[in-house]
Amino acid sequence: MTPSALFLQQVINGLSLGAMYSLLALGFTLVYGILELINFSHFNVFMVGSFIAMWVLQFFGLSGQQVILTGWPLLGVLGAALLITMLATGLLGVGIERFSLRPLRNVPGPVAMITTIGISYILFNVILLTVGAETKNFPNPLPMVKWHVGGAVVELREVLIWAISLVLMLLLQFFVQRSRLGKAMRATAQDPEAARMMGVEVDRVVITAFFLGSALAGAGGMFFGLYYNFTSFLIGYTAGLRAFTAAVLGGIGSVPGAMVGGVMIGLIESLSGQYIAVRWSDVIIFSILVLILVFRPAGLFGRLAPTKS
Amino acid sequence: MDTLAEPRQTDTPPPGSSSRRRAAEAAGTVAVFAFAMLFPVLIQNQADIDSAANALSYALLALGLNIVVGFAGLLDLGYAAFFAIGAYAYGILSSWQLTPPWSASWQPLASLGLVARVMQGNAAVVHFTFSFWLMLPLSGLIAAGFGVLFGAPTLRLKGDYLAIVTLGFGEIVPIVVRNWSSLTNGAAGLNGVAAPMLFGHSFGIDATPYYYVGVGLTVLLIFVSIRLRDSRIGRAWMAIREDEVAAHAMGIDRTRTKLLAFAVGAGFAGMTGTYYVAKLQTATPDMFNFNVSVMILVMVVLGGLGSVWGVVVGAMLLQLLQSWFLPDLTGWIHALGRAVGSAGLQSVQLAQASELIFGIILVTMMLYRRDGLIPARRRTPALSLAQQHAEVRRGGITGLGALGAAAAVPGGPLLEIHGITKRFGGLVALKSVDLALTEGDILAVIGPNGSGKSTLFNVITGLSKPDDGGIVFAGRDITGLAAHLVTRAGVARTFQNIRLFPELTVLENVLVGEHCRLRTGPLRAVLRTPGTRREEREAREWAAEVLGIFGNRLLPRLSQPVRELSYANRRRVEIARAIASRPRLLLLDEPTAGMNPAETLELAEQIGSLNRLGLSILLIEHKLDVVTQLAGKVVVLDHGEKIAEGSPREVRQNEQVLRAYLGRSTQVA
Ligand SMILES: Nc1ncnc2c1ncn2[C@@H]1O[C@H](COP(=O)(O)OP(=O)(O)OP(=O)(O)O)[C@@H](O)[C@H]1O
Numbered sequence: 001m002t003p004s005a006l007f008l009q010q011v012i013n014g015l016s017l018g019a020m021y022s023l024l025a026l027g028f029t030l031v032y033g034i035l036e037l038i039n040f041s042h043f044n045v046f047m048v049g050s051f052i053a054m055w056v057l058q059f060f061g062l063s064g065q066q067v068i069l070t071g072w073p074l075l076g077v078l079g080a081a082l083l084i085t086m087l088a089t090g091l092l093g094v095g096i097e098r099f100s101l102r103p104l105r106n107v108p109g110p111v112a113m114i115t116t117i118g119i120s121y122i123l124f125n126v127i128l129l130t131v132g133a134e135t136k137n138f139p140n141p142l143p144m145v146k147w148h149v150g151g152a153v154v155e156l157r158e159v160l161i162w163a164i165s166l167v168l169m170l171l172l173q174f175f176v177q178r179s180r181l182g183k184a185m186r187a188t189a190q191d192p193e194a195a196r197m198m199g200v201e202v203d204r205v206v207i208t209a210f211f212l213g214s215a216l217a218g219a220g221g222m223f224f225g226l227y228y229n230f231t232s233f234l235i236g237y238t239a240g241l242r243a244f245t246a247a248v249l250g251g252i253g254s255v256p257g258a259m260v261g262g263v264m265i266g267l268i269e270s271l272s273g274q275y276i277a278v279r280w281s282d283v284i285i286f287s288i289l290v291l292i293l294v295f296r297p298a299g300l301f302g303r304l305a306p307t308k309s
Numbered sequence: 310m311d312t313l314a315e316p317r318q319t320d321t322p323p324p325g326s327s328s329r330r331r332a333a334e335a336a337g338t339v340a341v342f343a344f345a346m347l348f349p350v351l352i353q354n355q356a357d358i359d360s361a362a363n364a365l366s367y368a369l370l371a372l373g374l375n376i377v378v379g380f381a382g383l384l385d386l387g388y389a390a391f392f393a394i395g396a397y398a399y400g401i402l403s404s405w406q407l408t409p410p411w412s413a414s415w416q417p418l419a420s421l422g423l424v425a426r427v428m429q430g431n432a433a434v435v436h437f438t439f440s441f442w443l444m445l446p447l448s449g450l451i452a453a454g455f456g457v458l459f460g461a462p463t464l465r466l467k468g469d470y471l472a473i474v475t476l477g478f479g480e481i482v483p484i485v486v487r488n489w490s491s492l493t494n495g496a497a498g499l500n501g502v503a504a505p506m507l508f509g510h511s512f513g514i515d516a517t518p519y520y521y522v523g524v525g526l527t528v529l530l531i532f533v534s535i536r537l538r539d540s541r542i543g544r545a546w547m548a549i550r551e552d553e554v555a556a557h558a559m560g561i562d563r564t565r566t567k568l569l570a571f572a573v574g575a576g577f578a579g580m581t582g583t584y585y586v587a588k589l590q591t592a593t594p595d596m597f598n599f600n601v602s603v604m605i606l607v608m609v610v611l612g613g614l615g616s617v618w619g620v621v622v623g624a625m626l627l628q629l630l631q632s633w634f635l636p637d638l639t640g641w642i643h644a645l646g647r648a649v650g651s652a653g654l655q656s657v658q659l660a661q662a663s664e665l666i667f668g669i670i671l672v673t674m675m676l677y678r679r680d681g682l683i684p685a686r687r688r689t690p691a692l693s694l695a696q697q698h699a700e701v702r703r704g705g706i707t708g709l710g711a712l713g714a715a716a717a718v719p720g721g722p723l724l725e726i727h728g729i730t731k732r733f734g735g736l737v738a739l740k741s742v743d744l745a746l747t748e749g750d751i752l753a754v755i756g757p758n759g760s761g762k763s764t765l766f767n768v769i770t771g772l773s774k775p776d777d778g779g780i781v782f783a784g785r786d787i788t789g790l791a792a793h794l795v796t797r798a799g800v801a802r803t804f805q806n807i808r809l810f811p812e813l814t815v816l817e818n819v820l821v822g823e824h825c826r827l828r829t830g831p832l833r834a835v836l837r838t839p840g841t842r843r844e845e846r847e848a849r850e851w852a853a854e855v856l857g858i859f860g861n862r863l864l865p866r867l868s869q870p871v872r873e874l875s876y877a878n879r880r881r882v883e884i885a886r887a888i889a890s891r892p893r894l895l896l897l898d899e900p901t902a903g904m905n906p907a908e909t910l911e912l913a914e915q916i917g918s919l920n921r922l923g924l925s926i927l928l929i930e931h932k933l934d935v936v937t938q939l940a941g942k943v944v945v946l947d948h949g950e951k952i953a954e955g956s957p958r959e960v961r962q963n964e965q966v967l968r969a970y971l972g973r974s975t976q977v978a
């Protein structure tokens with residue numbers, strides 16, 4: 001490959017990673033925007049999502065990459081798998097909120113955050129103990145369609161991941177901007193006390209945030225499987241940290257910020273892997289996280305949280 | 310039950326009860342220690358002694374994390390990084406990992422026994438032979454240095470960001486260790502780390518000597534933890550944990566105090582790393598990943614955040630669970646499976662479930678028992694009837710000779726504010742406000758809601774920076790000075806919405822107020838030198854004297870956490886906490902808000918007598934009769950502007966003031 005084709009190829013890879021990170025980052029941002037809580041359980045809701053998607057696809061009779069579908073059957077199977085996965089992880093998120101976080105809503109200090117670490121551990125180990133430690137071959141019914149662009153290769157699955165992610169994010173943005181509940185979410189994120197006094201039902205807003213965030217994480221988990229052709233109990237941790245960095249980079253609490261931040265982190269990962277070394281990618285990404293938090297804690301798009309004094 | 314029989318005049322707890330408790334505690338400590346010393350003799354089983362030694366290293370880590378998370382409230386998710394740093398520091402300096410060529414410049418180190426000249430083939434190389442006993446404190450210092458390095462950029466962040474940044478550092482350190490092969494031998498890990506030597510004997514691979522070193526270290530770190538907790542330093546950590554802004558305003562240097570917690574915690578982990586690696590004689594990057602940090606966190610949470618003995622017990626329990634209980638239980642289930650012929654039961658491996666159990670412990674403890682198994686703070690007994698009905702003195706304080714105002718010259722200018730402007734985005738909260746307070750006076754600031762009164766206090770005390778203008782206090786420009794320095798200069802304050810440290814006792818809250826007048830640093834706190842003892846005793850005497858302002862309202866409640874106090878009493882504690890810093894100027898933000906008329910009257914008299922002792926006071930107050938009773942001069946703010954100034958009587962009759970209070974529309978009509 002020529003240098004420019006190589007660069008283009010890494011940009012394409014980065015965009016696919018970025019789409020996943022964006023979907024995952026949105027969950028962090030929605031919950032943080034409203035509760036000021038870093039939700040570590042989100043890491044493994046994503047991982048569980050990829051397993052649910054795998055099971056649904058297997059339920060449709062797919063295994064590995066042997067069965068290739070086209071046309072309506074393909075759309076039907078993928079659509080159903082996506083819907084079921086998103087619904088399941090959405091409900092998982094709501095359950096986590098309802099039973100482990102709501103009782104701690106007004107408890108000061110790191111209590112709620114420690115709880116989410118515990119939940120994350122539980123999800124992680126339940127999958128590890130029931131499914132096993134070996135990586136699982138993820139069913140992929142997509143035909144191997146490729147396009148050559150400027151010396152680089154774009155696959156159908158990448159285009160599909162970009163397109164669906166974009167649609168999901170636009171739907172979310174539309175929901176947050178236009179719907180009543182979305183407006184209530186924004187009001188609560190701005191000023192929970194005032195929102196409550198204006199009659200916003202905070203519980204409903206929080207549940208919505210958890211449902212939407214977790215559902216998007218489920219979609220991200222499914223795309224992970226389709227992209228890499230495998231899944232494993234381990235995938236939540238690294239992806240989660242990168243997505244969190246993306247949310248901070250974009251400005252935590254900001255929906256467009258999470259999208260842009262996700263894509264940027266995806267690009268940074270693929271380009272630094274190409275031009276520096278894969279083994280330093282995480283160090284680079286964490287250094288970015290630290291630098292942003294220290295020098296520009298509001299991120300690229302974020303509002304600075306009002307200082308409570 | 311004895312209260313009716315013997316009504317008590319004093320407010321001290323029944324004599325003997327605390328010394329009896331102390332004796333019981335001491336006896337318990339001795340029993341635990343004796344058991345720990347005898348354990349290897351009783352057990353006689355190398356594997357069990359070895360897991361006990363491992364349990365001790367986790368107890369050491371838990372003690373260190375407890376300083377950071379339990380005392381200072383800083384959630385550190387990358388704590389294992391410091392463990393790794395201490396481990397590799399000793400590992401590298403006592404193995405064959407680095408063998409630079411020999412040159413004469415190594416000779417001084419060689420004569421100290423730190424390096425040796427060794428022939429490899431026909432080239433002379435340096436072999437590092439740092440002693441374990443030297444490296445133990447040295448690794449502590451190295452790790453503490455890294456603690457400061459990693460802590461510094463995170464300190465301005467709010468708590469939850471801190472967690473994620475430390476998590477990031479916790480990831481970076483093992484990656485660097487893995488990739489920097491020339492220094493660390495990469496993923497393969499260090500090998501041939503030297504075992505400790507004592508009196509010419511090597512510890513070798515016998516578990517017993519390591520176990521005793523572990524016991525010694527545990528005793529040391531428990532001692533250090535307790536000494537720090539019960540000192541000026543520990544109080545500052547807990548104040549920051551409870552309310553960072555209030556702690557800052559009470560004279561605590563946030564940066565230093567937090568960094569100190571990071572450094573001490575990291576130091577503990579560094580020492581433990583050296584101990585652990587000496588015991589294993591190898592180190593790999595995998596020994597220090599996120600799971601280790603979480604496991605230590607689980608230990609601390611299980612035992613009780615902030616509870617020194619609790620976290621030791623938590624660490625022991627989890628280690629017992631992992632190395633004895635789960636394998637044993639697995640064995641029993643297998644036996645049961647063989648007995649009933651179930652292949653399923655025979656294949657159960659509970660040891661793999663330990664992380665699942667960690668997760669369940671974390672969630673369960675957070676939901677149902679946040680204080681842990683051994684809570685840091687025991688419940689205080691309810692007050693006796695006699696104590697509740699103790700006589701309340703009103704006003705007439707004479708004993709506070711040692712206020713900062715002692716050196717004051719009444720009649721001179723104390724506080725001068727020129728053209729202070731403060732904006733919040735588009736909102737101008739203060740618009741070029743001038744104000745002057747004469748030493749020994751009470752100046753009241755009044756104005757409608759949102760007129761900028763509290764903002765004025767925040768600007769004076771350094772909690773927020775003015776956009777324009779200057780503040781001179783006692784001849785010194787304090788504009789933009791950090792809040793803890795303003796307090797040290799002699800300005801103390803209370804908050805409109807009471808900002809005490811809820812989990813700390815009345816006495817501790819007031820002692821935090823004295824923070825900037827005390828000198829004890831970490832080293833002296835641990836050694837508890839005679840000077841420190843004296844300082845602490847005097848601090849307590851002064852605290853009791855200050856609390857005496859409120860008669861017997863607070864003195865019987867000295868050891869009660871302030872969250873249990875009534876609203877009026879919390880206001881009183883806040884005033885006492887401010888006075889404890891020996892201010893020359895006291896800023897009171899609506900001190901009587903929420904008090905009933907009798908309580909208001911009582912407090913107004915007490916404020917009056919404080920003033921007669923020489924304390925200058927700046928008072929925000931909505932109750933005009935209080936203002937009239939106390940203040941010589943009144944300043945009226947409206948929409949951030951000073952609209953009137955004068956005696957209470959003059960101000961009451963001022964047209965503009967009436968208009969501001971009644972609203973513009975009324976005037977137009
Ligand atoms: N941190 C802040 N960020 C933004 N606006 C602020 C902040 N602090 C105060 N304000 C605004 O500044 C104005 C003055 O507030 P301030 O609290 O000083 O009023 P106040 O005179 O103390 O009122 P009150 O009698 O209700 O206590 C208000 O409009 C308030 O909303």
Ligand SMILES: [Mg+2]
Nearest residue numbers: 762763764805
């Ligand atoms: Mg106010």
